[in-house]
Amino acid sequence: MNSTTQATLIKVPAVTLGFWIIKILATTLGETGGDAVSMSMALGYLISSALFMLLFVAMVLWQIRATDFQPLRYWATILASTTVGTTLADFATRSLGIGYGGGSLLLLTLLGLTLFCWQRLLGTIDITSVSNTKAQLFYWLTIMFSQTLGTALGDWTADSTDLGYLFAAGVFSGLLLFIVLLAYFSHISRTALFWAAFVLTRPLGAVVGDFLDKPLAQGGLELSRYSASAALLTSMLLLIILLPQRAALKTH
Known part of the structure; x- marks a missing residue:
């Protein structure tokens, strides 16, 4: 199979600087958009989570049924995962009363289990392996849990520790910079660093x-x-x- 044919089977983008910029915008939009529906529209966390989950599932099924990588479709699915992540995290930490710490621990466990099962069943969690239905299902389940976990972690860091939003943003930016340095100057698995x-x-x-918006x-x-x-x-x-995007290619 040549690289062009393989590229049509992998429906996730190559990891570039543009990928990370769009991803951060999508996660920020997921927060403001999720809060707009659950709070400003007063639908509540449970109803908002149900609506966004239906949207997310529909987008994932559309993504799986597609035969190629299409940027707008991919990022629409990512955006659906960030909005459902926002309302699900708020529902778990606030409506269920388990708090930011409990919610973060629960979601970290679910994320870890998903990655573990993905690795054990398919042999790799590298995004360049996302070329069949099982891998795609694991990929999007991992993304949903990561988005939900990230919401709980962000709220925990900014609110419970009284660091404030700007200082918390600096903390997470610093951690991301540290990962970039590890990618350039260490031999740590690039797949682990990506996730x-x-x-x-x-x-x-x-x-x-x-x-x-606060x-x-x-x-x-x-x-x-x-x-x-x-x-x-x-x-x-x-x-x-405006930014050129292409499907990820298998590296092995």
């Missing part, structure tokens, strides 16, 4: 999203969730259109 970075972009987006008294800018979401969505769409 670590993938998880950490979510709490970064969560605290930035909260900084945009009240001034809580350290936020008190922007409208709707206007913030619209601005983030516009920026995300422009980057998807």
